[in-house]
Amino acid sequence: MPSLARPGAIAPDADPLDSADDDAAEAGEEKLRSGIQSIEVGFRLLDVLTHEPRAMMLRDLAQRAGMSPAKAHRYLVSFLRLGVVAQDPLSGRYELGGFALQLGLARLARVDGVKLARIALAELRDRLDLTVGIAVWGNQGPTVVHWMESSHPAKASLKLGDVMPLLGSATGLLFAAYLPSSKTAAMIERELADSRRSSHTDGPRTPEEVERVLAEVRAHEAARVEGMLLPTIHAFCMPVFDSTGDLALGLIALGHEGAFDIRWDGETDTALRECARKLSYELGYSPAPR
Secondary structure (H helix, E strand, O other), X not given: OOOOOOXXXXXXXXXXXXXXXXXXXHHHHHHHHHOOHHHHHHHHHHHHHXXXXXXXXXXXXXXXXXXXXXXXXXXXXXXXXXXXEEEOOOOOOXXXXXXXXXXXXXXXXXXXXXXXXXXXXXXXXXXHOOEEEEEEEEOOEEEEEEEEOOXXXXXXXXXXXXXXXXXXXXXXXXXXXXXXXXXXXXXHHXXXXXXXXXXXXXXOOOHHHHHHHHHHHHHHOOEEEEXXXXXXXXXXXXXXXOOOOOEEEEEEEEEEOOOOOOOOOOHHHHHHHHHHHHHHHXXXXXXXXX
């Protein structure tokens, strides 16, 4: 017998409440995906204040955030009530408030730089098929604490816990360039003495050469070596800074000559540098304006 149900009518065995619940769930998921636009708009003001070293007048803050002063003022009134923004009672200028500081401190207390770097480098290794690693400063010097091989291993004979030479590796040069000399001077002197006794050292052999090489590292904001520690193996090491501006760790990428882009501004340099920049941001680092 043909069905007499009208188009769009609920089937006899269907529960109207189930249908209503499904519709409500879909509407809720859509709202969750779309977010709350007013929060995103207001956040532009906080973003401007985060990157501005001085307190700002309303008109300048609004202009930088891409909104009218009247619109910006409405957001700032709410931010003032919440303590996210503070206003100087004399000049009327706005800056980040105490609650913004508490948010930042809470975030920093929860950050694990090596854990974040492992996640970021896994994505980079898979995307560019690079051998990558992480080094931190240990009791004996720059120490490898994480290592991931590409699909064509570099056979670099490196393993977790290896301490890299300061003057004979990209990792060592990076740490020598950015750490205070009180931490590195004795090690550098020892390696220079060893180099004077050997005719097979590719790194700097005099204090003057050391200073020149480390100045180049700081100028490029990265260290690069070509076949220095191991023949035919090239490497980059990029700095990741913490909230105080100190070197937190080094990101390593290496590969075989001919299969590894060793150019400044090449694919490897660009990708590893961007990864280091994002990690520094996550650790609370804010570079000084140029």
